[in-house]
Amino acid sequence: MPWTKVAVDNAVKNLAFPSLDKNKRTLEFRQALREASFQAFKRDPRVFLMGEGVDDPGGVFGSTLNLHKDFPGRVMDTPISENGLTGFCVGAAVCGMRPILVHMRMDFMLLSFDQILNHAAKICYMSSGRVAVPMVIRSIIGRGWGSSAQHSQALHALFLHMPGIKVVMPSSAYDAKGLLLASIADNNPVIFIEHRWLYDIKDYVPAKEYLIPIGKGFIRKAGKDVTIVAVSLMVQEAMKAAEKLKREDIDIEIIDPRSLNPFDEEIVIESVKKTGRLVFADLGWASGGIGEILLGRMHNKLRPYLKSDVQVISLADTPTPSSPVLEKEFYLDSEDIIKAVKRIL
Amino acid sequence: MAGKIKNSDLLNVYFIMQKIRLFEERIVMLYPEQEIKTPVHLCIGQEAIASSVCYYLKKEDIVFSNHRSHGHCIAKGLELQSIMAELYGKDTGCCSGKGGSMHLVSPERGIFATSAIVGGGIPLATGAALSLKLKKTKNIAVVFFGDGAVEQGVFYESLNFAALKKLPILFVCENNFYATNSPLSARQPLDNIYKRGEAFGIKGVRCDGNDAISMIDKASKLIKKIRHGSGPFILECRTYRWKAHVGPDCDFDKGCRPLVELESWMKRCPVKRIENYILKNKIATREKLNIIRSKIEEEIDSAVRFAKNSDFPNSKDLYSNVYYTESSCPGQK
């Protein structure tokens, strides 16, 4: 199997953002994604990629740029047929291929819920493990410039309701590469969610292939006062919050779960044992969001250690508006994290 | 052929086309100011389609549009100031700043929802046509969509259902040969969108979407037939978008499309073509057309002034309208 030779990268296990090291090789998030795809294509002839406009001059914001030139025939522009495309990938995957399907906006994945949830997520189980669906669905969360209700949604929590699929959310270029390779190597359907605002961020990315285990969280920043569980872009916002809070002598610990299913409960519980205080920083809505889902799941285990209420930072329960004034009210950033921390200290 | 078309109809359609063109060109001018903070999908080059089709619609007829909606909404009679204010994110916009460019509405004018999900409007329009039939009205529904939307399964589901129930609906495909940057040939094996209803018994008509006169002829006839209960029909209009998929710029320097292609389509500018026809046949003088034009410019000036001077919504308005709280719904009348 081509993937058994790719190793977990242990070098950066305990670093926050290795990008801070100037002597190391850095890539932008988009380049890290491209490099992972390139290396997966090289390693495994079963890998192919499809999506709307993946071979156009933009190349999915640079993440698939010119990949079709390196691997003719294996990078496919597609019709606008999301549900069908998902089914095509599931069908190819059960026959032994390892497709990567790309959506420029996560909102468009809603058209393919049937194939994702009724098919991809269930085929392994329905066959008692006789059939596998090794595929990756990459999708990008947009934000801002009046993109409004149908071009902005962070829908990760929707997929947590269903067993049978994995949900991965990288927050750095290093993770983007290692997690994408791990997702392609995984023998299950993986939903890989990228925030568009992470695309320009650079940090350390080794040139070699490496995997980051799906299901292992990561301490981005150690701290003693409050535990912040942040996903995707909110990890970056939490890092900003940490800087500002440090000036007030408040020391937060930032946990990046990296994947939401499977979710690393252990790392959160261990952290809360130390801090006694917990904040979830989500990108999605409050109702049925990760705050509710994960807190509900861990509540009994956390209760003995909690010294205060748990705070959940999430979107108000309204669709995304368009006007800049309303967007400002709607979206969350480091200031909201700081407020939440102060509410429980 | 144009002999049967009344001069007044030609002039009226020309007026709407020019209104759409000048409105979109004004957005191109204003966009760099960065006060229009919403993605704009401009329809410059495609004006003849919306203008001709909507000219034959009544106020109570229903139109569903898509992400490229400005032209459809203007042609269906939505006030420029209401659209412009929405683009500026203002409270006076047709969605009070909640929708932006891609979700313009005007229930009073039969625009109940605008979806920016490709293909999203097609089943909605089919349902609207069902409602018209159930209510036994003489009104019809029209849905505008691009060549990309026919790739969605729901297009065929809608054709099947519309044919089955003999619904009063016109499916208008604006085939501009691209979906974002992907050419039609990379997405569909045959260039025959107007024939896609044949298997369901739906007749299709293909039309030069840049020729308003032929558009007027075909649209008026189809709409008349649908009103008399012999719908549904497909109208495929072949056209070309002049600007980038989204935003006010051209995309040719980025290598998205060949420049010669644009140049050849610009020679067939729909607005120029009808204008030349009007002048050549002495339907109106150059002076009269200039007066029309400056009247439109004035209307746009005032729409921009209105938009800029309007207030933003209150930030707390974010939380309103998640649920409908009035006792009667707008579509019930």
Ligand SMILES: Cc1ncc(C[n+]2csc(CCOP(=O)(O)OP(=O)(O)O)c2C)c(N)n1
């Ligand atoms: C379901 C869905 N998939 C993808 C998109 C992204 N998208 C927006 S417009 C567009 C192209 C649409 O092409 P077409 O239907 O031909 O309309 P045109 O833009 O040419 O007017 C795409 C792919 C979307 N909005 N919705």
Ligand SMILES: [Mg+2]
């Ligand atoms: Mg098109």
